[in-house]
Amino acid sequence: ERNKEQTKMVEFVITIIQAKDLIGIHHDGTCNPHVNIRVVDQNGHERGSGKQKTNQIDRNNNPTFNETFQFPAIQPTDNVIIHVWNHDTLTPNVSLGELHLSASSLMEVGSQDRWFPLEKVKTGELHLRINVIDPNKPQQVPPPAPTLYPENPELSREVQNMNYKPQAPSYPGPSGAPQGYPTPPGYGQPPVQQMGYTQPPPQGYPPQGYPQNVPPQPQYYGAPPQGYAQPPVQQMGYTQPPPQAFAQPQPQPIVIPNDPTIQANVANAQQFGIPLRLLRQFDLTVIEAKNVVHKNKSPNLYVELHYTFGGTQKTQVIKHSDHPQWATLFKYMIYSEAEQGNVRLELKVSNTFIDDTLGVVTVLPMTCPSGVAGEAWADVKDKHNKKMGELHISTLLHPPQLASFLFFVKQQFASFGDFIIKDHNQNHCFRVEGEWPRTFHIMDTRGRDLLRIKKRSFIAIQPSYDIYDAGSNNVVMSITRVLSLGGSRFEVDNYKEPLIIRGSFTELNYTIQRQRDSGVMATIQKQLFQWTDHYSIEVSVVENFVLMLAAVIIIDHETHNDRRNTGTGIGGLLVADAILN
Numbered sequence: 001e002r003n004k005e006q007t008k009m010v011e012f013v014i015t016i017i018q019a020k021d022l023i024g025i026h027h028d029g030t031c032n033p034h035v036n037i038r039v040v041d042q043n044g045h046e047r048g049s050g051k052q053k054t055n056q057i058d059r060n061n062n063p064t065f066n067e068t069f070q071f072p073a074i075q076p077t078d079n080v081i082i083h084v085w086n087h088d089t090l091t092p093n094v095s096l097g098e099l100h101l102s103a104s105s106l107m108e109v110g111s112q113d114r115w116f117p118l119e120k121v122k123t124g125e126l127h128l129r130i131n132v133i134d135p136n137k138p139q140q141v142p143p144p145a146p147t148l149y150p151e152n153p154e155l156s157r158e159v160q161n162m163n164y165k166p167q168a169p170s171y172p173g174p175s176g177a178p179q180g181y182p183t184p185p186g187y188g189q190p191p192v193q194q195m196g197y198t199q200p201p202p203q204g205y206p207p208q209g210y211p212q213n214v215p216p217q218p219q220y221y222g223a224p225p226q227g228y229a230q231p232p233v234q235q236m237g238y239t240q241p242p243p244q245a246f247a248q249p250q251p252q253p254i255v256i257p258n259d260p261t262i263q264a265n266v267a268n269a270q271q272f273g274i275p276l277r278l279l280r281q282f283d284l285t286v287i288e289a290k291n292v293v294h295k296n297k298s299p300n301l302y303v304e305l306h307y308t309f310g311g312t313q314k315t316q317v318i319k320h321s322d323h324p325q326w327a328t329l330f331k332y333m334i335y336s337e338a339e340q341g342n343v344r345l346e347l348k349v350s351n352t353f354i355d356d357t358l359g360v361v362t363v364l365p366m367t368c369p370s371g372v373a374g375e376a377w378a379d380v381k382d383k384h385n386k387k388m389g390e391l392h393i394s395t396l397l398h399p400p401q402l403a404s405f406l407f408f409v410k411q412q413f414a415s416f417g418d419f420i421i422k423d424h425n426q427n428h429c430f431r432v433e434g435e436w437p438r439t440f441h442i443m444d445t446r447g448r449d450l451l452r453i454k455k456r457s458f459i460a461i462q463p464s465y466d467i468y469d470a471g472s473n474n475v476v477m478s479i480t481r482v483l484s485l486g487g488s489r490f491e492v493d494n495y496k497e498p499l500i501i502r503g504s505f506t507e508l509n510y511t512i513q514r515q516r517d518s519g520v521m522a523t524i525q526k527q528l529f530q531w532t533d534h535y536s537i538e539v540s541v542v543e544n545f546v547l548m549l550a551a552v553i554i555i556d557h558e559t560h561n562d563r564r565n566t567g568t569g570i571g572g573l574l575v576a577d578a579i580l581n
Contacts, residue, residue, distance in 0.1 A: 010107060012039070012071040012080065015129040016054055018064040019084060020115075022096050022124045030059040031086040033096055035126070037069055039103070042077040056087055057426040064425050076104040082126065084118060089531070097121035107132055256402065262541050269405070269545075272430070272444055274423045279403035280334040282365040283396040284343055286315055288325040289380070292347070292389035294358065298322060300350040303391070307332055308341030317350045332365065335403060335424075340366060347380045347389060359388035368397040405539040409552050411532040417557065421549060430546070432553055440553050441470075442546065451476075451550055455557075463561070465554050466494075467547065477547050479554050488558070492551070501551060507559055512543075512551060522548045524555065533559075 016035050025031040034056040039047040048071055057063035071080075080103060084096040097118025111131045118124035256266055269276060286303050298320040305313045318324030332343065343363045349356040359380035368374055375394040379387050408426070412418040417434020430450075433441045438455035449470035456464045464480040478494045479501070488503030488510070498515040510524040521543045527534040535552050539545040 008107075009073045009075055009135075011133040011135070012074050012103075012106070013068060013131040013133060014071070014080070015068040015131075016065045016082075017127040017129060018062070018066070019118075019124065019126050020062045022061045022063075022084065023121055024061060025086045025088075025094055025096075026059070028059070030061055031096060032056055032058045032088060033060065033063050033084055033086060035065060036083045036085060037080070039071045039074060039078050039080050041075070042079075047071060047074065047078060055428055060426050064427060066427075074103050076107060078103040080106070082128075084124065084126065095120070097124040097126075099126060106130060259542070262402070265405075265541055265543070265545065266402075273427075274405070274429050275425060277335065277403040277406055277424050278400040280400050281398040282332045282334055282343075282368075283398070284330045284332065284363060284365075285394045286326050286328050286330070286345065287392040287394060288323065288327070289347060289389055289391050290323050290377075292322045292358065292380075293387070294322075294349060294356075296349070302326075302348055302350055304346045304348055305330055306344040306346070308343075309339065319350075334365060340364070345391060345393070347391060358382065359386075361391050361393070363393070363395065365395070365397055368395050370397050371399050372396075402541055404541060405545045407537050407539070407545070407549060409535040409537065409549065409556075411534070411556070413532050417553070419553065430549065440550075440557075442550060442553070450546060453550055453553060463558065467550050477550070479551060481558055488555070490551075490555070490558075495547070501555070503555070510555060512548065522551075524552055 014037065016037065019033060019035070022031055022033055035054045036051055037053070038051040041047060052069050054065045054067045057065070080099075080101040082099040082101070084098065086094040086096050088094075098120055099116050099118060101116075109132075113129045115125045115127050118126055256263055266276065284305070286305075289301060289303075292299065292301065299322065300317050300319045301321065301324045302317040303315045303326065313330055315326040315328045318326065330343075334341075341364075343365065345361040345363065347358045347360075349358060359382045361378040361380055373394060373396045375392075377390045377392050380389040380391050382388050406424040407429070408422045410420045410422070412420065415434065416436055417432065417440050419432035420428060421430035421432065423429045428445055431443055431445070433443065435441065438458070440453040441449055442451040442453070443449055452468040452470055454466055454468065456466060462480055462482055464478060466475050467477040467479070468474065469476050475494050477492060480491050480493070482489050482491055487505045488501075488507055490501035490503075492499035492501065492512075499521065500513050500515055501510055502513065503510045508526045508528070511520050512522040512524070513520055520540075522537055522539045524535055524537045527536065533556055535556070537548060537552055539548045
């Protein structure tokens with residue numbers, strides 16, 4: 001029986017979904033993580049094709065990977081070793097944590113979807129979906145994921161889960177997502193937060209470390225900061241008394257505007273697996289202060305506000321008052337439901353040379369109820385947790401709105417016009433392949449052609465490019481560079497309306513505008529101090545983001561032409577373009 005158990009083989013299908021709270025390596029507190037995964041036998045020899053790894057996600061401590069790996073012929077004596085690494089070009093890789101899983105324990109538990117704490121680091125977790133497939137048992141195929149946007153336009157367009165990504169794009173080419181991986185009998189679709197079993201486990205279960213029949217529990221983000229008030233029920237996002245830890249906020253639904261163009265762009269984003277980018281406004285009003293403790297009974301008081309994701313603001317200084325009143329509104333823009341930033345309010349005394357900080361109040365915007373105004377007196381406490389006064393503040397977290405699309409375009413090293421394009425979460429969504437002498441192909445992550453960019457002629461005073469739809473081979477947009485003083489200028493034709501692309505004198509910033517009213521449709525910024533050309537482009541939700549990405553490729557190609565030319569400005573365009581181009 002022991003030999004029979006030793007030779008039992010199963011298949012592991014492991015999806016690395018995401019990581020969170022990874023340690024920061026760079027000076028700005030971020031890291032460039034990727035995940036290595038391998039299966040080794042009891043002698044340390046690698047199984048199958050050896051080590052496999054995810055794509056690298058730059059400057060993100062909470063990366064989303066969503067990459068699946070298959071390991072056939074796994075024995076109970078094997079071990080699954082997962083390692084998270086930080087990669088930099090000029091320095092050795094740095095470990096961000098690792099995870100060792102016994103194949104025998106995974107076989108006992110069966111398929112699971114849960115967070116695993118990383119080992120040998122102070123902080124960091126990895127979200128894994130593990131399917132254990134036994135060829136000797138009948139398999140069940142899980143039900144398909146729900147459609148985010150139904151085909152019937154009359155149905156509601158409300159998004160219930162903004163993190164959902166389809167399994168396969170359906171445009172262009174054949175539609176339909178591949179069948180999911182088989183799931184062992186008796187394993188249901190448990191809630192995300194639930195550990196344990198949805199069916200009564202057999203005798204002898206559960207193994208150590210996997211509790212049985214545990215009800216769903218909320219996830220938390222550590223203890224609340226010191227100095228935060230205990231407001232009444234429904235105020236400031238907390239109940240009375242405040243909880244010991246902050247519960248993870250739930251994604252808020254968003255209604256897509258009833259605009260056919262926006263709905264078409266949202267549908268395209270869904271087809272290509274691009275998550276929507278949400279924008280929320282957080283209003284924080286500093287009203288007044290009282291019961292201030294200071295050696296000077298009438299100090300010059302003001303409040304300085306620091307937001308985690310950028311910027312410092314302050315109220316005006318109220319002189320000679322221990323009960324100052326400001327009634328000053330501050331607005332903060334939040335671009336992600338997962339943005340767990342805070343606003344730190346420092347009550348300060350203005351002096352001639354160095355200002356004194358009396359104490360601090362910390363507010364977490366994403367814990368406030370959406371669309372509900374809150375108001376409270378908060379205790380101002382110093383570093384020794386001593387109360388130094390009270391601060392009267394009010395908050396309002398606005399409901400989420402659909403924000404513009406954001407992409408990052410990175411040129412590949414030592415290539416002719418090859419680019420990688422990532423979405424705002426730093427996930428790969430498109431790639432560009434250059435074909436000498438003057439053609440570019442924009443493809444999805446599966447290698448299917450979407451657009452083809454072709455330059456009309458080598459010799460032209462005003463170079464022109466045509467953009468073809470790969471499916472119909474029709475021209476969907478044309479871009480021509482025109483003569484201009486004080487910066488680059490391009491004209492866009494064969495589009496739904498004429499556009500103009502204006503570049504700065506340094507050719508680092510560009511705007512894509514409508515000709516009729518100069519409305520900005522997209523902004524392009526070139527990033528400095530990179531080995532290859534890097535761009536970021538922000539596109540309005542009413543514009544076709546794939547065509548706007550094509551404009552970035554054309555701008556980059558023309559910029560390289562300028563570098564090869566002997567002159568700049570009008571002379572360079574007239575002489576060098578005609579000769580060398």
